[in-house]
Amino acid sequence: MRCEVVAVGTELLLGQIVDTNSSWIGGQLALAGIDCHRHTAVGDNRERMLVAFREALERSDAVIVTGGLGPTQDDITREVVAEVMGVGLERDPGIVAEIERRFSGRGRQMPANNLRQADVPVGATAIPEMPGTAPGLVCPIGDPVGGRVLYAVPGVPWEMQAMLEGTVLPDLRRRADSEAVIRSRVLRTWGRSESGLAEVLADEIDRLDAEGGPTLAFLASGMEGLKVRITAKGADEDEVAAVLADEEERVREIVGPIVFGVDDQNMESVVLDELVAQGLTLATAESLTGGMIGTRLTDVPGASRAFRGAIVAYDGDVKRGLLGVPEGPVVSEAAVVAMAEGACRVLCADVSVAVTGVAGPDPQDGEKPGTVWMATSVDGVVEAAKVEFPFDRSLTRQFTVITVLDALRRRLLSRRGA
Amino acid sequence: MRCEVVAVGTELLLGQIVDTNSSWIGGQLALAGIDCHRHTAVGDNRERMLVAFREALERSDAVIVTGGLGPTQDDITREVVAEVMGVGLERDPGIVAEIERRFSGRGRQMPANNLRQADVPVGATAIPEMPGTAPGLVCPIGDPVGGRVLYAVPGVPWEMQAMLEGTVLPDLRRRADSEAVIRSRVLRTWGRSESGLAEVLADEIDRLDAEGGPTLAFLASGMEGLKVRITAKGADEDEVAAVLADEEERVREIVGPIVFGVDDQNMESVVLDELVAQGLTLATAESLTGGMIGTRLTDVPGASRAFRGAIVAYDGDVKRGLLGVPEGPVVSEAAVVAMAEGACRVLCADVSVAVTGVAGPDPQDGEKPGTVWMATSVDGVVEAAKVEFPFDRSLTRQFTVITVLDALRRRLLSRRGA
Numbered sequence: 001m002r003c004e005v006v007a008v009g010t011e012l013l014l015g016q017i018v019d020t021n022s023s024w025i026g027g028q029l030a031l032a033g034i035d036c037h038r039h040t041a042v043g044d045n046r047e048r049m050l051v052a053f054r055e056a057l058e059r060s061d062a063v064i065v066t067g068g069l070g071p072t073q074d075d076i077t078r079e080v081v082a083e084v085m086g087v088g089l090e091r092d093p094g095i096v097a098e099i100e101r102r103f104s105g106r107g108r109q110m111p112a113n114n115l116r117q118a119d120v121p122v123g124a125t126a127i128p129e130m131p132g133t134a135p136g137l138v139c140p141i142g143d144p145v146g147g148r149v150l151y152a153v154p155g156v157p158w159e160m161q162a163m164l165e166g167t168v169l170p171d172l173r174r175r176a177d178s179e180a181v182i183r184s185r186v187l188r189t190w191g192r193s194e195s196g197l198a199e200v201l202a203d204e205i206d207r208l209d210a211e212g213g214p215t216l217a218f219l220a221s222g223m224e225g226l227k228v229r230i231t232a233k234g235a236d237e238d239e240v241a242a243v244l245a246d247e248e249e250r251v252r253e254i255v256g257p258i259v260f261g262v263d264d265q266n267m268e269s270v271v272l273d274e275l276v277a278q279g280l281t282l283a284t285a286e287s288l289t290g291g292m293i294g295t296r297l298t299d300v301p302g303a304s305r306a307f308r309g310a311i312v313a314y315d316g317d318v319k320r321g322l323l324g325v326p327e328g329p330v331v332s333e334a335a336v337v338a339m340a341e342g343a344c345r346v347l348c349a350d351v352s353v354a355v356t357g358v359a360g361p362d363p364q365d366g367e368k369p370g371t372v373w374m375a376t377s378v379d380g381v382v383e384a385a386k387v388e389f390p391f392d393r394s395l396t397r398q399f400t401v402i403t404v405l406d407a408l409r410r411r412l413l414s415r416r417g418a
Numbered sequence: 419m420r421c422e423v424v425a426v427g428t429e430l431l432l433g434q435i436v437d438t439n440s441s442w443i444g445g446q447l448a449l450a451g452i453d454c455h456r457h458t459a460v461g462d463n464r465e466r467m468l469v470a471f472r473e474a475l476e477r478s479d480a481v482i483v484t485g486g487l488g489p490t491q492d493d494i495t496r497e498v499v500a501e502v503m504g505v506g507l508e509r510d511p512g513i514v515a516e517i518e519r520r521f522s523g524r525g526r527q528m529p530a531n532n533l534r535q536a537d538v539p540v541g542a543t544a545i546p547e548m549p550g551t552a553p554g555l556v557c558p559i560g561d562p563v564g565g566r567v568l569y570a571v572p573g574v575p576w577e578m579q580a581m582l583e584g585t586v587l588p589d590l591r592r593r594a595d596s597e598a599v600i601r602s603r604v605l606r607t608w609g610r611s612e613s614g615l616a617e618v619l620a621d622e623i624d625r626l627d628a629e630g631g632p633t634l635a636f637l638a639s640g641m642e643g644l645k646v647r648i649t650a651k652g653a654d655e656d657e658v659a660a661v662l663a664d665e666e667e668r669v670r671e672i673v674g675p676i677v678f679g680v681d682d683q684n685m686e687s688v689v690l691d692e693l694v695a696q697g698l699t700l701a702t703a704e705s706l707t708g709g710m711i712g713t714r715l716t717d718v719p720g721a722s723r724a725f726r727g728a729i730v731a732y733d734g735d736v737k738r739g740l741l742g743v744p745e746g747p748v749v750s751e752a753a754v755v756a757m758a759e760g761a762c763r764v765l766c767a768d769v770s771v772a773v774t775g776v777a778g779p780d781p782q783d784g785e786k787p788g789t790v791w792m793a794t795s796v797d798g799v800v801e802a803a804k805v806e807f808p809f810d811r812s813l814t815r816q817f818t819v820i821t822v823l824d825a826l827r828r829r830l831l832s833r834r835g836a
Contacts, residue, residue, distance in 0.1 A: 010635065011647070012444070013448075013454050013455065013456070013457060014445060014448045014454075014602065014647075015440075015441045015442055015443070015445025015446070015447075015448065016445070016637055017637055017639065018436060018438050018441040019436075019437060019440070019441065019457075020436050022433075022437070022459070023430065023433045023436040023437065024433055025433070026430070026431045026432055027432060027434070030431075030433065036431050036432075037431070037460065037466055038431070038458065038459065038460055038466070038470070039430065039431060039437075039457075039459035040459075041456065041457035041458075042455065042456055048455055048456070070612070070613075071616065072612075072613070072616040072636060074635060111616070111617035113613070113616065113617065113620065114613055158809075158810065158813070184432070186434070194488070194489075194490070195488075195489045195490070195529045195532055195551070196529060198489060198490040198491075198531060199529035199530070202531070205491065217429060217492060219429050219435055220574070221435065227434065229429070229434060281733075286712075288716075289713070290712045290713050290716025290717075290721070290725075290728075291704070291708070291711070291712030291713040291716070291728050291730060292709065293709070294704075294708045294709030294730045295707070295709040297708065298706075298707075298708025298709070298730075298732060299708075299811075301777075301778075301779055301780075301811060303708070303732070304733065307708075307733075309729070309730045309732045309736040309740075310708075310709050310729075310730035310732075311727070311728075311729060311730075312702075312716075312727045312728035312729075312730065313727050314712070314721070314722060314725050314726060314727045314728075315699075315722065315725075315726040315727055315765075317726075318727040318766075321766070322727075322764065322765070347736055348735065348736075348739070359716075360719075391576070393719060394717070395576070
């Protein structure tokens with residue numbers, strides 16, 4: 001079973017929006033064991049959409065088209081899909097009623113152009129999930145028994161996702177029924193370069209290649225760390241799970257304690273889980289990150305079990321007045337130690353992390369951009385270190401977040417003797 | 419002049435990384451007035467890469483390939499490009515020396531597999547910019563005079579960007595020399611839905627269609643607001659600039675004061691500029707956003723001219739102890755007003771924004787997810803409002819950030835009588 005993804009929208013080609021939909025759909029297809037060999041993005045242009053849809057259908061059993069189902073004049077996916085199917089459009093009174101109901105439910109009047117969204121190619125069926133006002137479509141192509149299929153879903157991510165989860169993926173799984181199970185596990189690491197990891201794992205990769213086992217791949221992901229993905233194929237879930245577990249153990253033995261998490265775990269969730277397990281509360285004192293450590297921690301639902309809050313001391317006076325930083329340079333060991341102690345004291349927390357540095361682009365207090373002091377406080381003992389990142393403002397901030405949280409993670413692990 | 423973008427990497431298809439490179443390159447091509455009709459992503463697979471490169475070259479004058487230039491075994495872009503060119507690879511001693519120099523400069527030993535990165539297809543030239551250890555390539559295809567060209571650049575964003583800016587885009591501009599100038603201007607708005615904006619602008623779009631003027635397009639962008647893009651084409655920069663200025667004025671007249679910025683301006687930069695212009699300092703008190711308002715503000719270089727800091731009071735005790743929130747529910751008008759006042763007092767700031775609410779997924783204090791109280795304090799006067807967002811945790815946090823900053827923006831504008 002092969003499925004391609006075609007994203008529609010001139011704004012994608014012009015770089016005014018990043019295509020996160022194809023990526024998300026790719027992940028879901030991989031989980032479902034469905035091969036996806038290509039993603040394509042085309043503009044809102046009838047002729048080029050036609051060519052892209054037809055080419056994708058020639059290479060695949062199924063095609064998922066995102067975007068171009070909105071109410072505005074440049075949204076022409078419905079028309080182009082009808083042309084690919086060789087049929088006309090008809091207005092669906094059930095969808096008309098549903099769209100009208102949604103607008104009146106929010107006390108708003110329906111703009112007339114929204115009615116275009118109720119036009120359906122003859123022979124296609126509307127997808128029952130409809131979180132917005134654009135209905136998705138299941139469009140059989142050619143022979144209806146065993147033939148190919150095109151799914152048209154909106155470009156709005158949460159509308160697209162609801163339709164994929166409710167209708168498209170179950171339908172694809174039914175069609176792919178007899179195929180093998182493919183699963184991946186991602187080991188998340190911090191503290192080693194991509195080429196260094198590849199070097200240390202080269203023998204294992206050669207062994208897997210020779211024996212036809214699972215595959216390994218590497219992916220540098222900024223604030224998300226460096227990922228090692230293990231992918232295995234097998235007859236059923238149990239077989240694949242056993243292969244993944246075995247390979248994970250081998251990789252962990254080879255790379256050592258730089259693995260901080262698995263799959264959807266990230267540095268924040270791992271640190272929060274460890275804090276909760278040890279009954280500790282956390283505070284942060286941030287300067288160059290401006291609140292990013294707190295933002296990342298509170299991205300995790302349930303962060304309130306351990307996270308008390310943050311002092312973002314961007315201004316030097318705030319560092320001195322609220323956190324007790326001594327007079328002198330604010331990018332220094334003395335400053336970051338005082339910030340870590342101040343965070344625990346002011347926010348009544350058991351442990352803390354603190355960062356102060358130069359995000360750039362300009363130097364500050366004679367320190368060059370990328371210079372960062374970091375500290376962790378655990379059981380009243382502060383440890384501090386200086387790092388010089390060779391990166392721009394954005395990456396310097398991201399790497400500061402994961403580096404200081406990893407330092408805390410390691411201290412928490414040794415605290416409970418792990 | 420037409421140029422396509424092909425992104426290489428199985429991790430893109432599997433959804434383990436979002437392809438931000440194609441989007442960024444698309445934006446740069448549009449600015450350079452070069453048409454881009456398609457983006458493609460393929461996996462690290464020789465046969466499928468070959469097909470994708472050849473198809474893109476058939477449709478275009480130039481192709482930019484990102485990814486697959488790394489040191490690991492699955493990086494085969496060099497080999498596939500050589501096959502498309504019909505030539506072999508040769509190791510470039512200058513690049514070998516350069517890669518070795520970079521490793522020794524960071525005091526690290528070079529893994530042997532990094533040397534593969536010095537292999538260059540015969541007839542191709544290395545791109546002089548080399549921020550990492552992967553050299554980019556300029557590869558002439560077919561007739562070297564007026565023929566087509568393939569650029570291979572790394573998938574690491576900052577390496578790719580340095581090569582595009584230093585070599586690829588100037589080379590493309592030279593080749594496209596005689597073509598028309600295409601420029602866009604983006605008006606950034608907040609406070610109206612996409613279909614509502616389309617409705618109010620429908621007559622103007624019809625007029626532009628009929629008269630063959632510039633085009634208008636809409637784009638909902640979460641925390642970045644809702645964008646209205648004006649695109650114009652003309653013989654030279656002056657002509658296009660005049661058309662864009664004229665159309666911007668028309669659109670502003672039609673949509674009114676919901677336009678908060680233009681092009682690269684965002685809500686944070688606009689608010690910071692206004693604060694600096696009025697000589698005011700800003701502090702934030704954040705609960706459900708966990709520091710995200712501070713993070714966004716400090717994404718802007720030079721934020722320190724106005725931003726003093728933030729109190730992230732995630733825990734109720736912190737709200738009461740540090741910010742003076744009274745006993746009682748913390749998702750309430752009384753709480754958010756105290757937070758806004760507390761932020762100004764504790765951080766010695768002239769103005770502040772404060773937010774407290776339920777990000778979800780679970781209800782809190784009997785309030786359902788999406789319920790948010792927001793406040794702004796200007797000249798000691800606090801204004802508060804309640805919003806109920808029908809979104810998930812992530813979008814609720816994003817919309818909270820832009821909504822409260824827009825409220826502050828409007829108060830600052832009326833403060834100086836604009």
